[in-house]
Amino acid sequence: MTVDLRSTGASSGRPTAWKSLPWDSFQASVKRLQMRIAKAIRVNKHGKARALQWILTHSRAAKFMAVNRVTTNKGRNTPGVDRQVWTTEQAKSEAANGLRQRGYHPQPLRRIYIPKKNGKLRPLSIPTMSDRAHHALHALALEPIAETCADKNSYGFRLGRCCADAIGQCFNALAKSYSPVWIMEGDIKSCYDRISQPWLIDHIPMDRKILRKWLQAGYLEKGRLYPTEAGTPQGGIISPLLANMTLDQMETAIRAVTHRRDKVNFIRYADDFVVTAAEKATLEERVKPVIVSFLKERGLELSEEKTKITYIQDGFDFLGQNLRKKGKKLLITPSRQSVAGVMEKARQCFRSCLGVAAEVLIRKLNPILVGWANYHRYVPAKEAFHKVNRYVTGRLRRWTKRRHPKKSYTWIRRKYYPDESNGRFSTWTKSKNGERRLLKLKNIAQTVMERHIKVKAQATPYHPDWVEYFEKRKVFAWRSYPVGNNSPLASLGV
Numbered sequence: 001m002t003v004d005l006r007s008t009g010a011s012s013g014r015p016t017a018w019k020s021l022p023w024d025s026f027q028a029s030v031k032r033l034q035m036r037i038a039k040a041i042r043v044n045k046h047g048k049a050r051a052l053q054w055i056l057t058h059s060r061a062a063k064f065m066a067v068n069r070v071t072t073n074k075g076r077n078t079p080g081v082d083r084q085v086w087t088t089e090q091a092k093s094e095a096a097n098g099l100r101q102r103g104y105h106p107q108p109l110r111r112i113y114i115p116k117k118n119g120k121l122r123p124l125s126i127p128t129m130s131d132r133a134h135h136a137l138h139a140l141a142l143e144p145i146a147e148t149c150a151d152k153n154s155y156g157f158r159l160g161r162c163c164a165d166a167i168g169q170c171f172n173a174l175a176k177s178y179s180p181v182w183i184m185e186g187d188i189k190s191c192y193d194r195i196s197q198p199w200l201i202d203h204i205p206m207d208r209k210i211l212r213k214w215l216q217a218g219y220l221e222k223g224r225l226y227p228t229e230a231g232t233p234q235g236g237i238i239s240p241l242l243a244n245m246t247l248d249q250m251e252t253a254i255r256a257v258t259h260r261r262d263k264v265n266f267i268r269y270a271d272d273f274v275v276t277a278a279e280k281a282t283l284e285e286r287v288k289p290v291i292v293s294f295l296k297e298r299g300l301e302l303s304e305e306k307t308k309i310t311y312i313q314d315g316f317d318f319l320g321q322n323l324r325k326k327g328k329k330l331l332i333t334p335s336r337q338s339v340a341g342v343m344e345k346a347r348q349c350f351r352s353c354l355g356v357a358a359e360v361l362i363r364k365l366n367p368i369l370v371g372w373a374n375y376h377r378y379v380p381a382k383e384a385f386h387k388v389n390r391y392v393t394g395r396l397r398r399w400t401k402r403r404h405p406k407k408s409y410t411w412i413r414r415k416y417y418p419d420e421s422n423g424r425f426s427t428w429t430k431s432k433n434g435e436r437r438l439l440k441l442k443n444i445a446q447t448v449m450e451r452h453i454k455v456k457a458q459a460t461p462y463h464p465d466w467v468e469y470f471e472k473r474k475v476f477a478w479r480s481y482p483v484g485n486n487s488p489l490a491s492l493g494v
Helices: 023-042 046-057 060-070 089-097 129-149 163-174 197-203 208-215 239-247 250-255 280-297 336-352 358-376 382-403 409-416 464-475
Strands: 109-115 121-126 182-187 219-221 224-226 265-269 272-277 308-311 316-318 321-326 329-334 426-430 436-440 450-452 480-482
Touching: 023 046, 023 060, 023 129, 046 129, 060 089, 060 129, 089 129, 129 208, 129 239, 163 265, 163 272, 163 316, 163 321, 163 329, 163 450, 182 280, 182 316, 197 208, 197 239, 250 265, 250 280, 272 280, 272 316, 280 308, 329 382, 336 358, 336 382, 358 382, 358 426, 358 436, 382 409, 409 426
Parallel strands: 109 219
Antiparallel strands: 109 121, 182 272, 182 308, 219 224, 265 272, 316 321, 321 329, 426 436, 450 480
8 A cells, every 4th residue: 555645745646755755744734733732722622622633633644643653763663462563664654544543443462571670570561553653643632732731840751841851940949048958759659550540531631432442452461361450551652641641730739738938849750759848747747648649539659668758968869860958059960879770781781792892892882871971961970970981991991801811901902092092992993984983982971061951841832932932942952051151042031
C-alpha cells in the first residue's frame, strides 16, 4: 500500500519517500487543532474540546505524525508480543493508513523486567508497534488538555520542561535567608502499577472505550496471559501523560489547607515531589494527611520507605542532586548516589572491554561520561567532575597495563597519549571517508558550566501568548547560557 499524497497536501498522487512527505504541513495542521482544544478547555467548552479531539485523532496528518514518533524514538527496534517493527517506508505508510478506531482491539503487553537502583526489578510492559501508534495518536489530542490543566510546578514529561527546571524552582524556594527550612521528600509507591483504572476512565478526557481497552489489555509473561486490574502500562507512550494527569491538582489541594505564612512550596517531577514549609508540624499535621487522602482517591499511597521530612541543614536528594544549606548559603551538587552510579557504569564498561580495541572502549565510555556531565552542568559540579575523571584515569591505567602487560609506561604513553591529544586518552582511527583522525576520550572536568534559565511556571506551549516565549527558548541554546556572560534572553523579556 502506498501513501495517498493527494490527501496529505502533496502536489502529486504518485508514491514518494517517507522523508519527503510534507511534515511541516502535518505539524502545523496538528498544532492548530491542539491550540483550539486548549482554548476550548480554558473557556470551559468541554463539548467543543471533545469534538476537536475527534477531528484530530481522525486526521491523516496526526496519524502520520504518530507513526513517525514511534518509528524514530529509542524503542523503535523493540517489538511487542507480535515481534513486529516498522523499519521500511512501505510498512510505515501502511501503518499510518491503517490507524482506525473502528474495530480496533489492542494486543496484550510484553512483560520484561529491568533492574532498579536498589537491586529490585522494575516491571516494564511493552505494547506492539500498532498499539504504540494509537497511544501516540491519542496523546496528540490529550496533551493540550494536560498542559492547560497541569500544576504550575510540575516538570516531569511536559513540553518545554526538564529536571533542571525542577531544580531551579527548588533554588528559588530555598535559597533566600528567610526561606522555609523543612522539606518533605515524597515518593509514591509503584505509581504506574497502582493507579485506579476506574478513576482514569472517569476523569481522563478521551475516548473511554479506547482507554478501557488499553488498561484491560493484560500482559504476556512466559507464554501466559495475566489480567491488568490496576495501573497503566509502564512503557507505553501515553502512560507518563496519564500519570501526570492523575497527580495534577495535588498542588492545589495542598495550598487549600495552608497559608502564605507557612511558606509552603510544591515541586513535582513525575511521581517524585518535595514540599517545603517553615515548620515541621505543618508538613506532619496538614500537608501529609492531604496528600495521603488525595492519593487514596486515585488508588495510590506514599512509600513510607522513601517519604521523609528533612531539615535543610542536613540536606536531601532530589533528581540526582543534593540540596543543603551551609549557614545561609544553599549548595546544590551531584548526589553521592549519582556520582557512585556513573562510576559503576564506567567500571562495568571497562570490564566489558577488556579484550577489545581502544576505539571500542572510547566509543562506549564517552556517551556515559558526557551524558552524566551534561545533566549536572547547571549546578556547581566541578568537584564531582574531577572525582569521576580521576577514577576513570585510574581505570585507564589498569586497562592499558592489562592489555599490554609487557610494555613499559613510556610505550603506553606514546601510544595512547600522543602529543596531538593534549594529554587525553586517545587512539588513531579512520573516518567514513578513510581519513586518519584521532579519537579522544572526553574529559568531563573541562565541561563548561552553564546557568539554567528556569521556565516560567505559568507558561504553556498551547497558549498564543506563550508561543513566542518557547520559540525564543529554543533559539538561545535551549534554556541556558555560559556562566559569566549576560543572558541573551534579557533583552527579550525571558
